[in-house]
Amino acid sequence: MGFIKVKAFIWNIFDPKKSREVEFLADTGAIYTVLPETLLNQLNIRKIGRRKFRLADNRIVERDIGIIGIIRGIRSRNRPNIPKTKRNGTTITIN
Numbered sequence: 001m002g003f004i005k006v007k008a009f010i011w012n013i014f015d016p017k018k019s020r021e022v023e024f025l026a027d028t029g030a031i032y033t034v035l036p037e038t039l040l041n042q043l044n045i046r047k048i049g050r051r052k053f054r055l056a057d058n059r060i061v062e063r064d065i066g067i068i069g070i071i072r073g074i075r076s077r078n079r080p081n082i083p084k085t086k087r088n089g090t091t092i093t094i095n
Helices: 037-042
Strands: 003-010 016-026 033-036 047-053 060-072 073-082 093-095
Touching: 016 037, 033 037, 033 060
Parallel strands: 033 073
Antiparallel strands: 003 016, 003 060, 047 060, 047 093, 060 073
């Protein structure tokens, strides 16, 4: 088994000119998209709240969330996302 990476185009839904192509590690069971906080700041992604998440090692963490536009191939949607910090780069599930 290996890792599957995909490229996608993301943007600020309130200012679509702020956009970037990024490479993701695909996780078919993920509900949220996790992106580097520095990238979200560069795109001026608004924080819309905070959520608690249970990590793969069973720890509970609280993280900011926001919404981005994302397109891969011909599929487009607005997705909730979580800023990735040095401590939350693991797979997450909703608590």
